[in-house]
Amino acid sequence: MSADQLNWLLNLFLSMQLSIAVLVIVSIGLAVVFGMMGIINLAHGEFLMLGAYTTLVGVRAGLYLWLAMLLAAATVGVFGLIVERLLIRHLYGRLADSMLATWGLSLIMAQGMVLIFGPSTQGIATPTGNIQIGNYSVAYYSLVLVGTAVALLAIVFWVFTRTRYGVMARAATQVPEMAAAVGINPDLVNAGTFAFGSALAGAAGALLAPLVGVMPTMGQAYIARAFMTVIVGGPGVLSGTAAASVLLGGVENIVSYLSTPFFGQGALLVLAIVLLRVLPTGLSGRWQRQL
Amino acid sequence: MTRESESAETAVQRAGGRLSGELVWTVGLTVTVVAAAGFIPEFRALQFTSWAIYGLLALSLALVWGHGGIFSFGQGAFFGIGGYAYGISAINLSGMTGETFSAVIVAVIIAMLAAAVLGYFMFYGKVGDVYVGIITLATSLVLFTFMSSTAGHKYRVGEALLGGYNGMAGVPPLSYGIPGTELTALSPGQLLAFTVILACIVTLAVRALLRGPFGRVLAGVRENELRTQLLGYDIRLRKLIVFAIGGAIAGLAGAQHAAWALFINPIVFGLQQAAVVVIWVLVGGRKSLPGAFLGVVLVEGLASFLGAGGGSATPIILGAVLIAVVILLPQGLVPALHAVAQRWIPWLRERPAEIPFDESANIPDVLTETGGRRRTGVLEGVDLYKSFGGVMAVENVTLAFRDTGVHCLIGPNGAGKSTFFNLLVGRYRPTSGKVLFGGAPITGLEPHERVRRGLGIKLQVASIFPGLTTFENLWLAAYARLRVTAAATERAAQILDWLELRARAGDAASTLSHGQKQWLEIGMVLGGEPTVMLLDEPTAGMTREETARTAALITKLGKSISVVAVEHDMEFVRQVDVPVTVFHQGSVFARGSLEELRRDERILDIYLGRHRKAIA
Numbered sequence: 001m002s003a004d005q006l007n008w009l010l011n012l013f014l015s016m017q018l019s020i021a022v023l024v025i026v027s028i029g030l031a032v033v034f035g036m037m038g039i040i041n042l043a044h045g046e047f048l049m050l051g052a053y054t055t056l057v058g059v060r061a062g063l064y065l066w067l068a069m070l071l072a073a074a075t076v077g078v079f080g081l082i083v084e085r086l087l088i089r090h091l092y093g094r095l096a097d098s099m100l101a102t103w104g105l106s107l108i109m110a111q112g113m114v115l116i117f118g119p120s121t122q123g124i125a126t127p128t129g130n131i132q133i134g135n136y137s138v139a140y141y142s143l144v145l146v147g148t149a150v151a152l153l154a155i156v157f158w159v160f161t162r163t164r165y166g167v168m169a170r171a172a173t174q175v176p177e178m179a180a181a182v183g184i185n186p187d188l189v190n191a192g193t194f195a196f197g198s199a200l201a202g203a204a205g206a207l208l209a210p211l212v213g214v215m216p217t218m219g220q221a222y223i224a225r226a227f228m229t230v231i232v233g234g235p236g237v238l239s240g241t242a243a244a245s246v247l248l249g250g251v252e253n254i255v256s257y258l259s260t261p262f263f264g265q266g267a268l269l270v271l272a273i274v275l276l277r278v279l280p281t282g283l284s285g286r287w288q289r290q291l
Numbered sequence: 292m293t294r295e296s297e298s299a300e301t302a303v304q305r306a307g308g309r310l311s312g313e314l315v316w317t318v319g320l321t322v323t324v325v326a327a328a329g330f331i332p333e334f335r336a337l338q339f340t341s342w343a344i345y346g347l348l349a350l351s352l353a354l355v356w357g358h359g360g361i362f363s364f365g366q367g368a369f370f371g372i373g374g375y376a377y378g379i380s381a382i383n384l385s386g387m388t389g390e391t392f393s394a395v396i397v398a399v400i401i402a403m404l405a406a407a408v409l410g411y412f413m414f415y416g417k418v419g420d421v422y423v424g425i426i427t428l429a430t431s432l433v434l435f436t437f438m439s440s441t442a443g444h445k446y447r448v449g450e451a452l453l454g455g456y457n458g459m460a461g462v463p464p465l466s467y468g469i470p471g472t473e474l475t476a477l478s479p480g481q482l483l484a485f486t487v488i489l490a491c492i493v494t495l496a497v498r499a500l501l502r503g504p505f506g507r508v509l510a511g512v513r514e515n516e517l518r519t520q521l522l523g524y525d526i527r528l529r530k531l532i533v534f535a536i537g538g539a540i541a542g543l544a545g546a547q548h549a550a551w552a553l554f555i556n557p558i559v560f561g562l563q564q565a566a567v568v569v570i571w572v573l574v575g576g577r578k579s580l581p582g583a584f585l586g587v588v589l590v591e592g593l594a595s596f597l598g599a600g601g602g603s604a605t606p607i608i609l610g611a612v613l614i615a616v617v618i619l620l621p622q623g624l625v626p627a628l629h630a631v632a633q634r635w636i637p638w639l640r641e642r643p644a645e646i647p648f649d650e651s652a653n654i655p656d657v658l659t660e661t662g663g664r665r666r667t668g669v670l671e672g673v674d675l676y677k678s679f680g681g682v683m684a685v686e687n688v689t690l691a692f693r694d695t696g697v698h699c700l701i702g703p704n705g706a707g708k709s710t711f712f713n714l715l716v717g718r719y720r721p722t723s724g725k726v727l728f729g730g731a732p733i734t735g736l737e738p739h740e741r742v743r744r745g746l747g748i749k750l751q752v753a754s755i756f757p758g759l760t761t762f763e764n765l766w767l768a769a770y771a772r773l774r775v776t777a778a779a780t781e782r783a784a785q786i787l788d789w790l791e792l793r794a795r796a797g798d799a800a801s802t803l804s805h806g807q808k809q810w811l812e813i814g815m816v817l818g819g820e821p822t823v824m825l826l827d828e829p830t831a832g833m834t835r836e837e838t839a840r841t842a843a844l845i846t847k848l849g850k851s852i853s854v855v856a857v858e859h860d861m862e863f864v865r866q867v868d869v870p871v872t873v874f875h876q877g878s879v880f881a882r883g884s885l886e887e888l889r890r891d892e893r894i895l896d897i898y899l900g901r902h903r904k905a906i907a
Contacts, residue, residue, distance in 0.1 A: 038421075040421060040424070040425060042428075087614070087618075090618055091617075091618075094621075095420070095421055096362055096420075096424065097617045097618075097621060099362075099364075099421075099424055100569060100573070100613055100617045101613070101614050101617045101618065103562075103566050103569070103610075103613060104566070104609070104610040104611065104612070104613030104614040104617070105610060105614065106562065106610070107562075107563060107566055107606045107607070107609055107610030107613070108606070108607050108610035108611065110606065111603070111604070111605075111606035111607045111610070112607065114603070115603065220432065220435075220561070220562050221436070223429075223432060223562070224428075224429040224432035224433050224435075224436070227425045227426075227428070227429045228429050228433075230425075231422050231425055231426065231429075260440075261440060262437065262440045262441065265433055265436050265437050265440075266433075266437055268433070269429070269430060269433040269437075272426075272429075273409065273412045273413075273426065273430075274412065276412060276413070276416050276418050276422070276426070277411075277412045277415065277416035278416070280416045280417050280418050280419075280422075
């Protein structure tokens with residue numbers, strides 16, 4: 001194998017890693033809220049968009065990019081808490097209704113942002129730097145995203161296995177009545193989980209902002225893929241999301257690479273639907289330890 | 292159809308209490324609009340045409356969601372597919388055919404096929420309700436991204452350029468003519484009349500479909516999937532059919548929309564478009580067909596009043612409406628208004644339904660009237676073993692039940708009687724041994740397959756269709772077996788009489804008492820004309836009187852079929868006075884009449900937990 005071919009392969013591998021990382025980043029917040037609370041947040045894309053705008057405002061106010069991103073996660077987390085208290089809390093156990101209400105929220109948020117910031121795309125300077133692999137150059141920021149995706153998975157794992165809140169949240173998910181009977185307040189746990197999932201969505205928006213540009217409709221561009229990832233992943237918040245991201249992101253990337261992104265999108269949709277025919281409960285549906 | 296069953300049939304429709312003046316309204320409005328079409332100003336005619344088209348789209352969702360119970364948030368996908376399909380085929384074919392109506396038909400077929408393929412994967416994959424909502428919505432959004440990236444000359448089908456985000460331009464209007472001549476487009480007035488008539492026909496067709504057997508079974512699927520399945524219906528197929536019909540109607544609307552607007556772009560696949568469809572249906576009421584059109588007129592009328600539909604606040608208002616309706620009026624705006632109106636205007640109130648039966652008809656034994664279709668068969672378990680982990684729950688049980696008569700299985704908790712019951716029903720597979728029915732092995736069959744062979748299964752918790760009337764519950768059960776509307780109506784009436792529930796025929800089953808629900812379910816199982824009926828604790832939670840009546844019903848049943856009941860209640864066992872099998876530690880411990888068993892000291896030991904050497 002020549003050096004060129006090796007570089008080509010390495011480049012393909014890295015771009016695949018990036019696709020997978022983006023899927024993990026945009027869907028982990030959605031997966032936490034769905035897996036732990038059974039709520040489908042159709043405004044997830046707009047939460048992501050809110051995170052991106054917060055980062056934009058932070059950077060323009062002179063904050064370091066990393067600090068602005070942290071601020072974005074925190075802001076969207078608090079926003080999520082407010083939404084849970086005002087809206088979601090009335091809709092537990094009414095799945096279709098919770099989808100519809102968050103859908104309404106998403107319309108309001110997207111248009112609200114148009115009214116505040118205008119409909120056009122605004123950029124955040126991408127942290128510069130490239131790594132040269134033969135004739136190909138890979139942006140340094142792509143590698144950061146891959147690293148961050150892994151870090152986010154680690155944070156979710158840590159929160160749900162190593163913190164008091166996490167253990168309570170998992171107990172409340174598995175047997176809500178029993179959890180309440182041993183003194184866990186499900187209200188508090190649910191509010192916490194929704195805020196946590198929202199913060200992850202905010203972080204996702206912040207991380208994607210330098211890559212794709214910030215605009216009010218950016219949420220829509222990712223929401224479909226995030227949904228597909230979560231459904232294909234199944235009940236395992238962490239393992240399912242990771243496995244589905246690898247599979248869908250990998251296939252989308254290879255198809256896009258060999259043809260056009262047009263067919264990459266189509267391949268993702270077809271693969272997701274066919275997978276559900278074979279494994280209706282998702283990839284992690286039959287796994288013993290479900291996190 | 293006989294005269295009695297006809298009257299029972301109309302009565303059942305009244306019993307549902309819905310849609311009484313609906314037909315008159317639908318046809319009356321259509322005639323009015325068509326008559327006025329020539330006099331309406333062109334601008335208004337075009338606006339009303341678009342409302343009628345959107346109404347069809349909303350109707351497709353009301354059918355799929357309200358009546359099929361399928362959360363399809365992607366009706367916009369089939370709308371868009373229909374629009375693009377119309378555009379592509381009209382641009383390519385109208386030169387040859389001289390008209391564009393055939394392109395509409397092509398569009399409907401393509402949209403229906405798309406829905407059928409997607410539906411196949413969802414329903415035959417047994418995907419959960421939520422997932423259906425997300426998959427349909429995500430499909431729409433992926434199509435949005437997909438079609439948005441088709442800019443440039445590379446992406447074309449024949450003469451038609453897909454056009455990327457800007458969409459496909461130059462879509463021909465609805466036109467007629469003869470092959471080889473110039474197209475003659477419909478005038479705005481003609482277009483309005485045509486659209487409204489088509490919408491009326493589709494609405495009436497859907498209405499007829501829902502009132503027929505298909506619609507009733509669909510209602511059953513929506514109310515209680517498991518029960519529908521245990522009655523022997525294939526629910527996957529029915530969901531697929533309703534989803535495909537919904538796709539076809541959405542595709543029809545999409546084709547008309549493209550012909551109306553003269554172009555089509557990917558925005559039809561967008562999130563906002565999908566939300567608007569849901570809002571129309573929520574406002575008009577999920578189950579109401581005319582409500583779908585009313586919802587469109589109210590929402591679009593408001594939007595056009597507020598700023599010609601293009602106001603920048605429109606999405607915010609739509610979002611607020613969506614949240615408000617979901618939280619405040621989950622049943623929908625129009626049904627809520629209707630309920631208020633009913634309170635104040637007496638003649639709008641639904642009259643309590645009566646089911647007229649031929650009073651003189653004597654129905655001595657419901658089971659003798661099955662017209663020679665009765666099957667017979669002995670149910671037996673042979674050398675059955677069932678272990679859970681290391682525990683032997685059923686150990687070496689061989690039992691056969693006679694082809695008529697009642698048989699009780701009793702025993703203390705953990706004796707293995709429920710496990711044995713579940714082996715017969717098919718919820719468990721035995722570790723070893725066989726279950727035979729009429730001599731043929733059924734050990735590996737699913738519960739619904741056993742039902743089709745003549746087993747009737749009633750589980751412990753009453754499983755009925757709570758939202759349907761008592762009569763409709765029984766009708767669905769009878770239709771599953773008979774497959775003839777009139778015969779099922781007659782049969783359901785008989786069973787209703789037999790259960791002495793005639794007074795409650797038109798009431799929702801959810802309003803019955805606990806005991807009545809159990810009887811209703813026994814009646815439903817009976818509707819399947821079983822050879823053997825398996826009952827799990829039929830009297831659990833019943834009052835003394837209810838228990839006595841259940842015992843009487845079951846004794847009567849035992850005269851013509853075989854009934855196997857697992858029971859805890861000794862009072863019930865005493866009343867039916869039939870052979871009893873006592874289970875203990877996974878095996879058959881004793882058999883005989885209750886009197887004989889009462890004299891057996893060992894039985895008392897088991898129940899009271901006394902330990903005597905004599906047992907060993």
